[in-house]
Amino acid sequence: MSTYGRLFRVTTYGESHCASVGAIVDGCPPGLELTAADIQTQLSRRRPGQSNLTTPRDEKDLVHLQSGTERGVTLGTPIGLLVKNEDQRPHDYSETDLYPRPSHADYTYLEKYGIKASSGGGRSSARETIGRVAAGAIAEKYLKLAYGIEIVAFVSSVGKIHLPSTVSSASSNEDDDEAQDALSEEFRHLIKTITREEVDKFPTRCPHPETSERMIQRIIRAKDAQDSIGGTVTAVIRNVPSGLGEPVFDKFEAALGHAMLSIPATKGFEIGSGFKGTEVPGSKHNDPFVRRDDGKLGTTTNWSGGVQGGITNGEDIYFRIGFKSPATISQGQATAQYDGTPGELAARGRHDPCVVPRAVPIVEAMAAIVVLDQLLIQNSRKTAASLLPELSGLPPSMVQPKNASAA
Ligand SMILES: Cc1cc2nc3c(=O)[nH]c(=O)nc-3n(C[C@H](O)[C@H](O)[C@H](O)COP(=O)(O)O)c2cc1C
Numbered sequence: 001m002s003t004y005g006r007l008f009r010v011t012t013y014g015e016s017h018c019a020s021v022g023a024i025v026d027g028c029p030p031g032l033e034l035t036a037a038d039i040q041t042q043l044s045r046r047r048p049g050q051s052n053l054t055t056p057r058d059e060k061d062l063v064h065l066q067s068g069t070e071r072g073v074t075l076g077t078p079i080g081l082l083v084k085n086e087d088q089r090p091h092d093y094s095e096t097d098l099y100p101r102p103s104h105a106d107y108t109y110l111e112k113y114g115i116k117a118s119s120g121g122g123r124s125s126a127r128e129t130i131g132r133v134a135a136g137a138i139a140e141k142y143l144k145l146a147y148g149i150e151i152v153a154f155v156s157s158v159g160k161i162h163l164p165s166t167v168s169s170a171s172s173n174e175d176d177d178e179a180q181d182a183l184s185e186e187f188r189h190l191i192k193t194i195t196r197e198e199v200d201k202f203p204t205r206c207p208h209p210e211t212s213e214r215m216i217q218r219i220i221r222a223k224d225a226q227d228s229i230g231g232t233v234t235a236v237i238r239n240v241p242s243g244l245g246e247p248v249f250d251k252f253e254a255a256l257g258h259a260m261l262s263i264p265a266t267k268g269f270e271i272g273s274g275f276k277g278t279e280v281p282g283s284k285h286n287d288p289f290v291r292r293d294d295g296k297l298g299t300t301t302n303w304s305g306g307v308q309g310g311i312t313n314g315e316d317i318y319f320r321i322g323f324k325s326p327a328t329i330s331q332g333q334a335t336a337q338y339d340g341t342p343g344e345l346a347a348r349g350r351h352d353p354c355v356v357p358r359a360v361p362i363v364e365a366m367a368a369i370v371v372l373d374q375l376l377i378q379n380s381r382k383t384a385a386s387l388l389p390e391l392s393g394l395p396p397s398m399v400q401p402k403n404a405s406a407a
Pocket of ligand 1: 055103104105121124125126129263264265266324326327328329350351352353355358359362
């Protein structure tokens, strides 16, 4: 459906060529200082036409706050967020009356609903993600002010070009366990320190000058060939309290994976050591505990990616999402019309040759929405439990030591 979240609920609306797109955000805590400017920064990072690496569709994507705030403060009531679609060109898509675009959503939407928006991607268009980014900016502001939580995403690969610190020195020798280095010191440093300012110095949003330059050339090569190319986005969430995540079906990583895989064009999700972790023996993959400066337990390594048993452990949460090469390409492609007649489709319209630079703020938004929802759920449980009389007579193995309270 079009709603995500239990207590922080985000409903998005809109299609690629309708009058406006946006969201209703229900469950935002009251008393949060919030203006359109807080939301606009992230929308402007997502908007098309930012560089020659993205679609030329010219949208300003200015947000209009419709409800839920007064005098720049949230009221606790639903917040309406509206962004006008201004640069629609539905006629760019007339050839898709005959042809479903290969690997786009035209065929499956018609199979499902028996009807679909006449032009563009309709509901499956990335225009839909505007509502998510606007809602995510609200969640993020609360998380920053209340908990000091920071969320930063960056591009970690385009095609076969990878940010060096995210590539493991995986060995081809199957008996050589020592050569595995999926979580290098360099990568740990990167996820501890990376900022949005550093990421935004590069049009690719890959924070490494030489790699970014190679990525630019790769994207331009795809564009010049009327083709497209995919990539990955890596993200980190810092300062998340321990105790978030709802076993068993709403484990933290399941909620995060659900949210990330709902972004258009996503094909893969991994958290912590991810698939590389399967190649590392337990003796190296375990994260040993250590006492932190604040007296709580931390871990010396973080292969787990900040989540164990579906519950956050207070360490940095980091994850990676794979985005496919965009489906709409201008070069002719042999395919079939809706009625099965073979033919060639060369799509018109304006397209992203690679979506990952623009996907960065969308990933950050979905991460913020997940964290705030899980935080509100855990806080309501803790508040309810705190009202009960204190228990006594339970064995130590059943209760949390006094100095180690969770979120
Ligand atoms: C930021 C962003 C921009 C996108 N731009 C395009 C585009 O220009 N052309 C295209 O075919 N798909 C684009 N997509 C992906 C499509 O929306 C998506 O592939 C399509 O709806 C089919 O859905 P699926 O890939 O999730 O199966 C974009 C996705 C994102 C996240």
